[in-house]
Amino acid sequence: MRRIMMLITLLWPLAALGQDGPMRIHAPEALRDSGLLDYLLPRFALKYGLRATVVDDPGAAIAFGADGVPVFTGPSQAWHLSHDGSQTAQKFEDWLRSDIGRRAIAAFAADGDAPFTAQIAVAAPVRELTFRGDPALGERLSLLHCGRCHVINETNRMKGMGATPSFGVLRTLGDWQRRFSTFYVLNPHPSFTQIKDLTPPFDVMRPPPIVPLSMTEDDLDAILAYVATVPPADLGAPIQSQ
Structure with a gap:
C-alpha cells in the first residue's frame, strides 16, 4: 500500500x-x-x-x-x-x-547581471484635497471651539494649553485630515463634544467635565477648510544622536 x-x-x-x-x-x-x-x-x-x-x-x-x-x-x-x-x-x-x-x-541572471527585481515601487496617485466649507468661517469656529486648548494661529498664540499641539503642529502629520475630521471620537474630545445628528447625547450620569463643545457637520466642514490653509509648523531637522 x-x-x-x-x-x-x-x-x-x-x-x-x-x-x-x-x-x-x-x-x-x-x-x-x-x-x-x-x-x-x-x-x-x-x-x-x-x-x-x-x-x-x-x-x-x-x-x-x-x-x-x-x-x-x-x-x-x-x-x-x-x-x-x-x-x-x-x-x-x-x-x-x-x-x-x-x-x-x-x-535570474543574464550575462552576469540580475536585470529583474520583485521590488515594485508604485507611485501613489496624487490627489488634491478639496473642502466644501468656508475657510473664513472655519477660522472663527476654530478660535471659538478649539482655541481654548489649541493654538490656532497668531490670534491666540498665548492662550493655548502647553501640552496640546497647535494646529500648525497637527498639520505636519500625514493623517491630519483624518484626525480633524474624526476629532470628536479621539480622546479627550468625546467627553465634551457634540456634533448634531452625529454623536450620541451625553450620559446623564457622566456630565461633561468642561463647558460642552457643540457644532454641526457644516461647522466641521468649515473648520477642515480652514485647517487646509494652515501652513505646517517648521519643526526643524530631526535630532541626530552620536
Whole structure:
C-alpha cells in the first residue's frame, strides 16, 4: 500500500501536466527575449505540475504588460500581470508574488547581471484635497471651539494649553485630515463634544467635565477648510544622536 501511495505522489504532477493543456501566457517581445520566463516557468511547473507556454497573443488568458498587478521590474520598466481570474491563473499570480517566486525573479541572471527585481515601487496617485466649507468661517469656529486648548494661529498664540499641539503642529502629520475630521471620537474630545445628528447625547450620569463643545457637520466642514490653509509648523531637522 505504501508503494502505491508513493507511486501516486510521484505521478500526480505528470497527471496535472496533462489537464486542459498548458497555460497560455502572452508576453511582449522584450520580455520573451530577456529569458526570464524561460527561467521562471519550469520552476513554477516543478512546484505545481502546471505547464505554461509563452505566446504572442494579447488575447491569452494570462498576459504580461502595462495593466494588472505589478509583479516585477526590469530592465527599464515595471511589468504587470493580468488574467481571466481562473484558478490556475490565480495560482500563477500567487506564486510570482510569493517569497519563493520573488526570490526566483531576483536570482535570474543574464550575462552576469540580475536585470529583474520583485521590488515594485508604485507611485501613489496624487490627489488634491478639496473642502466644501468656508475657510473664513472655519477660522472663527476654530478660535471659538478649539482655541481654548489649541493654538490656532497668531490670534491666540498665548492662550493655548502647553501640552496640546497647535494646529500648525497637527498639520505636519500625514493623517491630519483624518484626525480633524474624526476629532470628536479621539480622546479627550468625546467627553465634551457634540456634533448634531452625529454623536450620541451625553450620559446623564457622566456630565461633561468642561463647558460642552457643540457644532454641526457644516461647522466641521468649515473648520477642515480652514485647517487646509494652515501652513505646517517648521519643526526643524530631526535630532541626530552620536
